[in-house]
Amino acid sequence: MIDGNSGAKRPILMKLAIPFCVKKCDFCTRDAIEGWDTKRMHAYMEALQKEILVNAEQFSDCEVTAIHLGGGIASNATGQDVSDTMRLIRQHYTVAEDAPITMRAAICNISGASMPFFKRAGVTRYDFEMMSLDPVSYFKLNKRDSLGDFPVICDHFLHSYTNDTLGLVLAVGYEGVRDIDFRRSVNDAARGRMSHLIVQRCEGDSVVSETEIDTQLASAREVLTSYGFAEYAPLRFAKPGYEDRYTLGRASGMETLAFGLGAKTRMDGAISTNTSDLATYLAASDDFSQITFSVEPVAV
């Protein structure tokens, strides 16, 4: 039996694609809805809720054991929209009581306006895309958040000195970021209150050689190990007991129900992929036949 599953129903994972990115970073190839548009983001969240609702009865034999909000910076959605969406899921799906809810987030979205609602939504783990904590390389890798905000968010909003909600994403291999900068970043993260870490390999034109990446990763592994972190999946580090259940489930091939733009559901031996055309999705998210881009058997 998978952790958190009552045993009576089929354990599945759930992913909500909330693919917002105000501006794409030049080292990231993620496909996302760019630009800040409050109205459009709200319309997207409403469309997502429609898709979730219309599918609910079809999956009543399943129990969701972990939920991931990602595909972009999910915290760009308003706290209210995120909490309304999660309320809908809890009302219409069976969600294991201890199902962790992980959100890809940016600290610039955390405030007294959003945090009460993220809390209401039951988010238990934040993966903050800080990309660097080292002041010298920070401004090259993060063009969204103020580094000065980081300790405030940890201390006052996450209360990360007592909670285990804090996770980070750090970028490795960006041209112009020295080995020592990356190591200092990892050091700062490990010394802080973080319980899990994702190291993201930079992609695109401004990337250092594989050998250099390997050197940087070796240094990161040394630092992280000395602070009690283990690499539980490739480039995923956590203190014992803080591994991401969603990541582990994906790695072990668990079935995943996914909603939203470009979302890939893997279930019953098949993979169905949603459209990644925003207009189509917004217009017809409650009509499976309109928004499904492909349905294919899982390759054996």
Next chain:
Amino acid sequence: MSKETKGLSRRDFLKGAAAGSMSVAALGALGGCASSNGTESSAAETTVVAGGTYDVMSQFATTGRNQTEGVVAPTTPEEFITMKGDGKLQFAPGGAPLGITPADFMLNVPAWLGTAPDLGEPAGTEECDILVIGAGNAGSTAALRAQEMGKTVFLAESQTYDEYDEYACDMACYNSKLFLDKGTPEIDPLDIMNEYVRKALGHCNWKIVRDYAFRSGEMLDWMVEKYIPADYTVNYAKTSNYKGNDNFSGECAGQKSFRGMTQWRDADTNINMWPFVIRSLHSAIEELGGQMKWGYQAVKLVQDADGAVTGAIFKDIDGAYQQINAKAVIVAAGGYGGNADMRLDLSDSMRSLTWAYGNDRTDPTTLGGMGRDGSGIRMIMWTGGTMEGGPRAGMSIGINGAPGFAFGGAWPCFGPQGKRIMNESMCKFGSNGYLDTFPAGQLLVNVTDANWESYLSYQGYGHETMDRSADYMVEVVRANMAAYKTGADGFPVRSFARFGNESSTVYAAETLDELADLVGYTGETKTNFLAEVARYNELCAAGRDEDWGCDPQNLFPITTAPFFANFGTTGGIPFNGLVMLSGVNTDDYYRCTKGDKSVIPGLYAAGNTCGNRYGIQYATPTAGNSCAYALTTGYVAGECAANDLM
């Protein structure tokens, strides 16, 4: 929202596809977007919003150059005097109509404001004398004060009882008995008032500033003596003269700084206790016969035919609308720092700084803010209220532009060339604009030596120094510094450049030469740095900073190993501060006003919803004044509303 599926469901397809009995082409037959060759229009498309069409630069560049006949410049003083004195007004030619339409640069109704929603019939209606919206700092004191004065008060809060959280911890109140009884000298409240007005450059409501200067201590004593359990005060109210600055003269670089900060923390865990302690005020409201309405999110105010505000409509946690009617409404829903759209439009000074680095002008995430969603301000404006004029204060202070730095000038600061660049004892009062004139990524280094602690005793009471707000925190910092490690990885020190439970990385070396290597000064900048430290030490010996005017009491030489540094860089996203401090216009009694400065009957604002307190920039003559200002405005606004109903 409908649960009805249209035609076949996702599950049917998944099962069909797995069994090989249903093809993707079948989806196409249903009119879906799947194509049999597996291609699709590319990724998410961004809706492009057409901007203004006016090209200011090309128009401006050709306006008014040598175009006016008969205008001749004077060549002698006599001609100049004759021309100035001939009684004719001379205009620069310019002035050709620019042809800008409002849509090009300014909207009469900003998009973030919108209009009050139409909510239909509420599910229920209740009545009270005074309705307070928002159970944060200002709302809690407003409600309790009004209830205590005999009015029936409802305090409505969008968070539920269980969800409730508050963020402040440091609280600056002046001349409270709590302090005076411990031997803190009494301060002339006029000095306090004048200092705050000076920091606001006069861009404030003097009566509101006066209330804070004169009555914050009274407000603190009122809470502590009447409503906060004594053991909470004994255990958590740290009033140990902020940061142990026993040698501070009271004035630094011409700026005054006052004692008066209480920090509500638990000594064992260092946890901020105010979010818990403030609940004593909520209990007191209920004990006195008022009501807490948890999970009530105000959506709009209710007005009668004459425009007087007579209540508000709330969304409860089940999504139903509830109306509360009242004779007076106090809006204390905090500021707008957590509303990205409002921030982009209203946070003008910080916005300009981030734009100065060429950041995307449409991207509000580059000027962060952590406050509330601005709903209080918007609701007031829907009833005819107006927003305080700019430039509007964010809570930015000191050398915030430099990540990793202490708030202000605790230590000498060396810039990108290895040389000092400013009066460090002044920068607590705001140097954002200055540092933002540097290119991004330039090194800024704070340096101190083995005597770091004695230097701190000459620092003031604002955010100008490392946070060691109470004795037990000093112990932690001392222990961290004593366990220093030399080398490239640095070592963690709690509250060196951060605060609360967060530590920052400090670098240590036995020589200044090694320290320079650690922080990244090389070649000429390293030579400069070493020479500059020597120069700084000479200035310290002379007791006068010829270069930048650092206050003499803060001039301490860097001579004794081990040497310490931490560093940051210029550029990136400026620290916008914790909350936004501008709000709506009110009269002297916290009554919201319209554009013609007439009062909106029945409507009051307090805390960060209430404007005209800080003017252009947050200032900390004492750290913790934001929270205490909110508490005091609430206390007085509650009193004003109750008095108006007498």
